[in-house]
Amino acid sequence: MTNRLIKEKSPYLLQHAHNPVDWYPWGEEAFEKARAEGRPIFLSIGYATCHWCHVMSRESFDDPEIAAEMNALFANIKVDREELPEIDSLYMEFAQALMASGTGWPLNLILTPELKPFYAAAYLPPEERQGMMGMKQLVRHIRELWASEEKELLFDQANKLVDLFEKSVMTRGEEVPTEGTLDEALESLFETADPIYGGMQGAPKFPVGYQCQFFLNYAKTYNDPRPLFFAEKTLERMHLGGIYDHVGGGFSRYSVDEKWVVPHFEKMLYDNAILAGAYLDAWRYTQKEKYRKVTEEILDYILRDMRHPDGGFFSAEDAETEGVEGAFYVWTKEEVMEALPPDDGALFCEYFDVTDVGNFHGKNILHRTLPLAEFADYRGLDEAQVNASLEHSLKTLYEAREKRTRPFKDDKVLVSWNALMIDTLVKAGVALENKSYLEAGVKGATFIRQHLWKEGKLLRRFREGEAGYEGSLNDYAALIRALITLYEAGQGESYLEWALEMTAHLEQGYKADEGAFYLTGPDHSILMRRCELYDSAEPSGNALHAENLIRLYQITHNREYWIQAEDILKVAKNFIEAYPQGASYHLLSLLRYLDGELPTLVIALDEKKSGQKEVLQEVFGRLLPHLALSWDSKEYPCKEGKTTFYLWKQGKCQPSITKWKEVESLLRRI
Structure with missing residues (x-):
């Protein structure tokens, strides 16, 4: 039938x-x-x-x-x-x-x-x-x-x-949010934050990756330790919990309890793209190795299990296996002890709280009750030896788990989700000096260009050789963001040109007069067109595009982009004030907008591209929230045949610099 x-x-x-x-x-x-x-x-x-x-x-x-x-x-x-x-x-x-x-x-x-x-x-x-x-x-x-x-x-x-x-339906606003709006939103986020387990209070608990990114960016911008505390608390507790796949990497959709222990086991591409970006930002800010490790484990999982042969990324993995939720991920104590040597198995079971009774229908969701250093200290063991034993055990259990029937994989390729992953891969590739991440990001963008960019318009979904569905604001905004990042990462001016082309397309077909942007294009068959302002599991398309427009203004100095960003923020003001928990990405965009310096570093490379690697490592390897990069040797010439740097601050260009040590010092002051 x-x-x-x-x-x-x-x-x-x-x-x-x-x-x-x-x-x-x-x-x-x-x-x-x-x-x-x-x-x-x-x-x-x-x-x-x-x-x-x-x-x-x-x-x-x-x-x-x-x-x-x-x-x-x-x-x-x-x-x-x-x-x-x-x-x-x-x-x-x-x-x-x-x-x-x-x-x-x-x-x-x-x-x-x-x-x-x-x-x-x-x-x-x-x-x-x-x-x-x-x-x-x-x-x-x-x-x-x-x-x-x-x-x-x-x-x-x-x-x-x-x-x-x-x-x-609201498309226009009168006033741009102020620093007062930003500060009140921050205090509201503190009131609903969970100071013990991170995230927002109560259950179920959803990963809040871009809320963590807002906290990190605010902490860095204003040198405020409070948001840094909440960001680190959330990232650390999520990684301890069962919402994280300790064997294979990656996060599940959400946790049914406040302690992040029992997940709803489906894994979504967008969650892992956003969370990898949040852990990367935490590493860039603090340089703590544990955040780098989680970032790499998430991205390695995506490249291993969720990648289309031609470079795109699949959408999701199911919570069920053969009709049983979580069956692929959970363990009995007997299964663990059979797979591991006795001493390693005993240590593993203690560390990951594996018991005979279990914590999920008689089986065990792996989770950690203590960070590694605290556990080793509590047991009086050498931390390095404990870590080596656990890493070997996890690898052994991964190989055993691979023999199980895998959950169903939703193998459609969606532009907005892919763009979120591309952005994170490119940033991680440069920051962590990992060519495979950077190349995967470039290949992902190439996949979209080849399969989902048709006659100057973006389509949304690709599967089994067929592209379909008119792209929404979310698709365009997420992809423009990733393309700007590719351009800033030194991958070529063509990415900026494509981003500018799509930005013009949005302005012509999606923008309300002197207002925000509609979710859908003018020809879409739907009851009504609306401007969506709140974040869902993904960031709001309007919030993403406000950030895009400010970044494009920094790179091109085209005032029209700044005005369009203001139009979005004016509409977003009421939404931010009413429910800041649903407007975290608008807060990120507003934080950038309110930065009085709004720095842009313009690099005119010499023939040998001297200094390119160093500037990329310095800029991407640290959390510099609002710095934009521009690779422009036409408007900004090399001086004396040397790579030359021009820093824009507060709308003015500072004297050019050719000595890398001076540039490095300048960036660290930023």
């Missing part, structure tokens, strides 16, 4: 292609069926590595009785939230207005034929359970309403909800 989803490329849609539900992909064919036959639409949104999406599919969408009732009543539409994030984002906001309880995925809504919602729910069991409506009851309830006089009330409710949202 197959349905229309069998022709799609999305792994998520293909997972539902054999449901007896008559699924349609999002598009005009489904809309026309609903309009022509006067049917409500059942819209179900999820993604390929979503545990509860799998559960609901097995329980309800594979049930012939439930499917038959859905087919008789609805036009049924399946959406991969990662292919159509603008659809997911819009209907998630509708769902939050309609639901009393928390939202999540799978996200299920019932719409009028005009795509306006009047009911929303997350996971639903097949039958009523613990006060939760079941799918069978829901379908029958909607069928009764649709056939009654109350149908008009449903339409009225849906129309009012959409009208309310349309009136609330």
Whole structure:
């Protein structure tokens, strides 16, 4: 049995292609069926590595009785939230207005034929359970309403909800946020931060990589130890916990508890890109080796397990293996002791809290109760010997784990997620002097250019030779950011030219008049265009692009970029003030905007490119939050045939320098 989803490329849609539900992909064919036959639409949104999406599919969408009732009543539409994030984002906001309880995925809504919602729910069991409506009851309830006089009330409710949202779309602001806004936001972040386990207070706990980056950048800019404490606390506790894959590297999506011990085991590309960047920044700031090590382990995992043969990066790995959540990652004590020599096994079990009882359905999620140095001191052991034993044990367990059935891998390539990873790889490649990271970043950008850049426009998704879906602001903004980094890393002016071309495209098709940028382009088929300002699991596209525009202003001195960045920050002001926890990347952009010096180092290389390696190592190897690099030998000539450096500060160019020691001293003062 197959349905229309069998022709799609999305792994998520293909997972539902054999449901007896008559699924349609999002598009005009489904809309026309609903309009022509006067049917409500059942819209179900999820993604390929979503545990509860799998559960609901097995329980309800594979049930012939439930499917038959859905087919008789609805036009049924399946959406991969990662292919159509603008659809997911819009209907998630509708769902939050309609639901009393928390939202999540799978996200299920019932719409009028005009795509306006009047009911929303997350996971639903097949039958009523613990006060939760079941799918069978829901379908029958909607069928009764649709056939009654109350149908008009449903339409009225849906129309009012959409009208309310349309009136609330904010595209313009009046004032740029001030240092006062920044400081109040910081204090608010401190109030909700967990001083014991890091992250935000409570559970579940999500990695907050760009919040850590804001803390680090603020601490560096203002020499304030408080945000540095919270950033380090979060990064250290996350790495101790089970949310980190100690055997294979990389972070899971989130932890169900406040101590980061029990993860939801799916691994997402964007999380690991952002977190690797945060650990890299922590190393650049503190030079502590432990942060460098985590950065390398995350990136090594990505290059080993998540890389397309042609250079792009896959999206995610599932939480489940053969229907069992976490099966690939957890261990019994017996399994560990069988794999390791007795003494090493005993030490390993003590360090990673492996017990006979376990901490997850009778098995063990590996986590550390103490940092290595504290553990060795507590046991009275030599730290180097303990580390050597544990490293050897982890390698042995990795080899044993590789014999297990791996979780499903979502192998689609998404531009915005790839761009986040490219940016981190390039920075790490230069900072850590690791050519493989830098080359992987360059190859990732080449992959996007070859497969997803078509006729001056960006497409979003590539899989099995096919590119599709119009790029959103998030795709453009994340890629522009990565391209500026490639240019600053000395990889060539072509990256800057491409970034400028896409920036012009956004200005022409995505920008509201004197305002922020719409998530979607002018031709996108959606109920309404909106300017999204809050971060989700990824940074807000507007926040990323505000940073891009300021960086481009630093490099080109084109005042128009500065004005466009101000337009975004004006709109973001109310959002920052209302909920700074959801606007961490705007705070990063605002921090750069408020830097009175806003330094740019212009390098005019001589024929031998003397000094290029040294300046890259100095700039990328340290956390210099707001310094921009420009490689310009046309406007800025070499003096006496030597590589010459020009420093811009406060909008003015300082006297040129040709002696590296003077430049090095200057950078360290910055």
